[in-house]
Amino acid sequence: MSTTPSLRELGAPAIAILAIASALTVANVYFNQALLPAVARDFGVSQGDASSIATLSQLGYALGIVLVVPLGDRSEPRSLVRILLIGVAAALAAASFAPQLAILAGLSVIICMGTCVPQIVLPLAVGLTRPERRGRVIACVQMGLVLGILLSRTLAGIGANSLGWRPIYAIAAGLMAVSAIILPIVLPRRGTAATTISYPRLLGSLWGLLRREPALRLSCLLGSALFAAFSAFWTTVPFHLGRPPFGLDLAGIGYFALWGGIGGLASLFAGGLIDRFGQDRVSAGAILLAAVSLGLVAVDSGDYVALVVGANLLSFALSAGQIANQARIFALAAEARSRLNTVYMAFTFAGGAVGSAGASILWGSYGWPGVCGFALVCIAAAAAAFARAWFSAGRAGRDQCAV
Known part of the structure; x- marks a missing residue:
């Protein structure tokens, strides 16, 4: 055999x-x-x-x-x-x-x-x-x-x-x-398929997972909001860099993408942070770091170094937040790991599409300040979703203790 x-x-x-x-x-x-x-x-x-x-x-x-x-x-x-x-x-x-x-x-x-x-x-x-x-x-x-x-x-x-x-x-x-x-x-x-259910039922099970698992819904909200802010930044920063005071050509914009994305490589350390502090604390830290990074690039929008630093902080915040979200959902059901990841990643990249579309619209009317404001609104939505889940979990714990 x-x-x-x-x-x-x-x-x-x-x-x-x-x-x-x-x-x-x-x-x-x-x-x-x-x-x-x-x-x-x-x-x-x-x-x-x-x-x-x-x-x-x-x-x-x-x-x-x-x-x-x-x-x-x-x-x-x-x-x-x-x-x-x-x-x-x-x-x-x-x-x-x-x-x-x-x-x-x-x-x-x-x-x-x-x-x-x-x-x-x-x-x-x-x-x-x-x-x-x-x-x-x-x-x-x-x-x-x-x-x-x-x-x-x-x-x-x-x-x-x-x-x-x-x-x-x-x-x-x-x-x-x-x-x-x-x-x-x-x-x-x-040799054999993991499941033999029909394709329509396979897709239908995705909605069932989202409906049953509050931790999955939280991860989807956090992932989509963070990635919306990330996509808003990276979709429009080439236009921002092509204008004064930068006036960069395509090669210069490409180099900025390199210098500004190195922070994403620090995601290798996010697993250790989750093991030590838990995924919820890492999620909270990622939200805070993303807000700080966007505030920096909004205030010092004409400073190249500030843009590079802000881009790196945002890249690390996204990576750490995503790993924390996946740690949260993979702990739910090992037999449904692929479909849990499917639901989470679908929401995440749909958020990226919303971020790119919103930033494109606001860029034409309000320029870089409008894009940064929109990205900060996305981060605020993530913070609100996390706070609501945290307070709900705390209330449930208090109710259980009272019983």
């Missing part, structure tokens, strides 16, 4: 390939943010119109998480990943020839729906790894996600400054084609 191979048996090189593939695929959601000024000039549209690319990318990723990721419980992961990556490669190649903004926007939705591959690979890695090695494997794959988000804007900005924005899409298409060949080879073959 054959046995299903585990990630441990695959060895460190194969795990590294999973991390690299995660970085390359998640980059498809973010690299377009550094290209928005060039896209606006090429199509002769406003910067606000061009930023719809970032908004629809976030929305497409959220749709992919909801509609595609649950299939990982009932489909062979290697075949599913191969089909997705081939489709993404074709859509990216078509985007490099897009004749107008509307077509590029539509293709962005398709690209990012198929880019949900890391959210299929990560639960698979968790389920096939021995408990004593699970943390290191998850950390490796998550680091790939952080590096993909961090480097995609920088490399795209630098490349577009020399080549233009269209070749960046073509290069991304080639990387996805290579990933479609390599990644399925290193993924383990699963």
Whole structure:
């Protein structure tokens, strides 16, 4: 009888390939943010119109998480990943020839729906790894996600400054084609599906989890609000940096994305903070840190160093908050871990789409102060949701003691 191979048996090189593939695929959601000024000039549209690319990318990723990721419980992961990556490669190649903004926007939705591959690979890695090695494997794959988000804007900005924005899409298409060949080879073959329920029932169970689990609802609210503020900042900061007193070109904007995103790498330490202080305290700290970072970039909006510091603080706040939220939901039901993550990530990236859309609208009318104010409102919503849950939990504890 054959046995299903585990990630441990695959060895460190194969795990590294999973991390690299995660970085390359998640980059498809973010690299377009550094290209928005060039896209606006090429199509002769406003910067606000061009930023719809970032908004629809976030929305497409959220749709992919909801509609595609649950299939990982009932489909062979290697075949599913191969089909997705081939489709993404074709859509990216078509985007490099897009004749107008509307077509590029539509293709962005398709690209990012198929880019949900890391959210299929990560639960698979968790389920096939021995408990004593699970943390290191998850950390490796998550680091790939952080590096993909961090480097995609920088490399795209630098490349577009020399080549233009269209070749960046073509290069991304080639990387996805290579990933479609390599990644399925290193993924383990699963003999039997985790569930045999129908696709409609699989999707229907997502709503049931959200309805039954208050901790899941809290994590969804916190994750979506924090990511809305994060997306509002990163969608419009290229426009802010392109204006006086900065006047940066695409390469300069790409370098800012690198310097401003290094704080996200500190997410490796968030797990230790959660073990020591608990996820609720880390969530509270992430909300406070995000508010401080946005206040800094709002007050010193013309200071490059202040923008870099604020961007790093915001990046770390988002990473720490997300890890705390996932620690909260993964403690609910091990048998539903993938679907819990599906619900959480869908809300998170839908929040990112709202943040990008809101910031785009406010940028056109109120500029950078309007964007910062909107992002702070998102953080205030997260603080209100957390406070309500905290007081409710305290009241329930007091009532139980009284009984």
